[in-house]
Amino acid sequence: MELQASAALIIIDQQKGILHPRLGRRNNPHAEENMLELLALWRRTGRPVIHVQHLSRSADSVFWPEQSGVDFQPRFMPQDGEWLIQKAVPDAFCATRLEGRLREAGIGQVVIVGVATNNSVESTARTAGNLGFDAWVAEDACFTFDKADYFGTPRTAEEVHAMSLGNLHGEYATVVDCARILAAG
Template sequence: MELKANAALIIIDQQKGILHPRLGRRNNPQAEERMLELLGHWRRTARPVIHVQHLSRSEDSVFWPQQSGVEFQERFAPMAGERLIQKQVPDAFCSTGLEMQLREAGIGQLIIVGVATHNSVESTARTAGNLGFDTWVAEDACFTFDKADFFGHAHSAEEVHAMSLGNLHGEYATVVSAATLLMDD
């Protein structure tokens, strides 16, 4: 792949609440390290970074605004000059002005990382692809949780992650490793 000089790194929901034990077992224990490697690279190369923060409408959510879980983890805190998008649904494009901001800035290539793979990452990547953005998802810089399917069958976080990436790859986005993104620059 060719990483454009203005490719935007979109980091989804790296808030304190995502570490809450009640969310259950997760995959990709090194996902945050991969995200931080990408974030460091984006900052060093002065590319745009967009931090997405979920502000839940549900009081029992780990992202409910009136408690600490809604806050960014310190290691993912936005720096001056980096954009902040606040959303109330999984899709970072829905009612946030993100598309308009990207178009006004002339940004056409998006690299998406964060959580959860099957939820906000997949939802945002689908919309990005549908809107015509050159969309990339770093598979090892995302994670998700064990989840039951519609019929009540339990699936491991690894299976949920793999299925979600399979839904995206080739239709809405290109799925690659973080190392591939760093190597090609």
Template sequence: MELKAHAALIIIDQQKGILQPRLGRRNNPSAEERILDLLGFWRRSGRPVIHVQHLSRSPESVFWPEQSGVDFQERFLPQDGEWLIQKQVPDAFCATGLEAKLREAGIGQLIIVGVATNNSVESTARTAGNLGFDAWVAEDACFTFDKADYFSTLRSAEEVHAMSLGNLHGEYATVVSTGHILAAG
């Protein structure tokens, strides 16, 4: 697998609200460090970086626009020349113009990282794959939270993360490690 010169790094929902303890127990405590590894590599190589910011429609959300949780974490602030995509639903393609911007820029390969694995990351990766993009998900640069399944069985964040990646791999995206991506670049 080859990392293209114009591959875009899509960083999903790295906002202050995702750090709220009320979201519960999470997996992959080093995910942010892996995202920063990729972000540094992307910036040094001049590849496109896309920051996705969730603006929730729900006042109970950690991403409700009228409080500080909606703001990007300092370490993930967009820099000049980087794209900002604002979304109101988990899928970064839905009603944002992202697909048109990518096609206009000639970008066909997407590296997707961020939160939550089973929500915005999975939703965005599914659409990317369905639209024909070469989507990669960095499994160690994503995380999620403990969650009850449909039948009320509590699943650990590790189980939720693994199932989400399993849903994506081979059908919608290629799931790889950060190390693999950096080695391919």
């Protein structure tokens, strides 16, 4: 595994709303620490950092623009020179300029972290892979929540996370842990 000097770190939906208790039980309690380690590496090495912010169309969403949940958590506040992509659907490529900006900058590799694994992370990674980007998903820098499956069977956040990563690995993205990315950095 080779981490390119131009690899972009895409941090998805690290907004205040994702910490709301009404979202339920989550997995991977150290995900944010891992995201911050990767962010520190990217900033230290001058690689591109892309912050994705969800602006929900639904007033009952934790990411509704009319309340503080839409704001970035202070520890994930974009710095000067870092990109901001605002989206209204889970996929960070859909109806945004993300693909065009990556191509204009000559970026062919992306490392994706954030929330929720089975939602915005998975949909963004699928599109990245389908568009031909070398997409990596840092499995221990993502998390999700308990969720019932289609048939109503309750699934733990760990199960939802694992299935989502299984959907991605090998077909749309390479799923790795942060230690491997940091070692490649």
